[in-house]
Amino acid sequence: MLEEFLYLLAIFFILIVFGTMAVAGFRGAPWVPTKKKDLDRLIKLADIQEGDTIYELGSGDGRILFEIAKRYRVDAIGVEISLLPYLYSKTKLWLMNTIFVQKMKGKVSIVYRDMFQQKLESADIVICFLLPKVIRELEKKFSKELKKNAKVVSYVFPLELHNALAVDKPEKSNISIFLYRF
Numbered sequence: 001m002l003e004e005f006l007y008l009l010a011i012f013f014i015l016i017v018f019g020t021m022a023v024a025g026f027r028g029a030p031w032v033p034t035k036k037k038d039l040d041r042l043i044k045l046a047d048i049q050e051g052d053t054i055y056e057l058g059s060g061d062g063r064i065l066f067e068i069a070k071r072y073r074v075d076a077i078g079v080e081i082s083l084l085p086y087l088y089s090k091t092k093l094w095l096m097n098t099i100f101v102q103k104m105k106g107k108v109s110i111v112y113r114d115m116f117q118q119k120l121e122s123a124d125i126v127i128c129f130l131l132p133k134v135i136r137e138l139e140k141k142f143s144k145e146l147k148k149n150a151k152v153v154s155y156v157f158p159l160e161l162h163n164a165l166a167v168d169k170p171e172k173s174n175i176s177i178f179l180y181r182f
């Protein structure tokens, strides 16, 4: 009886994990992390100021948020809909705050939410690495909700309706990172 229950529980968990992954792939982009070697370029381009509120839409394993919070006294909020990266990043955050006690200047929080449900009025910077079809939809949300002078940093794919303030691509082989100001 217990064996059957555990078996069903395992199947249920696997279905939820793959189900939310499929939703994420459809609603935004599959989980493909930003390359570690590009983190410096991305963070530099964002021109982060102390006290900024930063949202990452589709925060994956949280690597960008953790790196930012190590360097700046900011509020860094990740929004993630896929269960596996969400649980992974939450566990990492918990471990960093409790067992390994990594000194972070900023505060990281990660919420389980569809990015389209996330209010962005308080954002100074929004970071994303999403597919063009979703960026197209998000751009309308940015125009409606972002305050004047808020920045958007998009890894790999550009926005369609706005002109980039800067594009970081030091060499031909590098991935492009786009900066926008609203």
Ligand SMILES: C[S@@+](CC[C@H](N)C(=O)[O-])C[C@H]1O[C@@H](n2cnc3c(N)ncnc32)[C@H](O)[C@@H]1O
Pocket (backbone or CB within 6 Å): 023, 024, 025, 027, 028, 029, 030, 031, 032, 033, 034, 056, 057, 058, 059, 060, 061, 062, 063, 064, 079, 080, 081, 082, 085, 113, 114, 115, 116, 128, 129, 130, 155
């Ligand atoms: C290409 S990955 C980027 C991950 C992370 N930002 C990074 O750069 O390492 C896109 C992420 O967006 C998440 N995602 C896709 N659609 C989403 C949605 N509608 N709401 C929240 N997160 C979403 C995926 O689960 C995935 O983790």
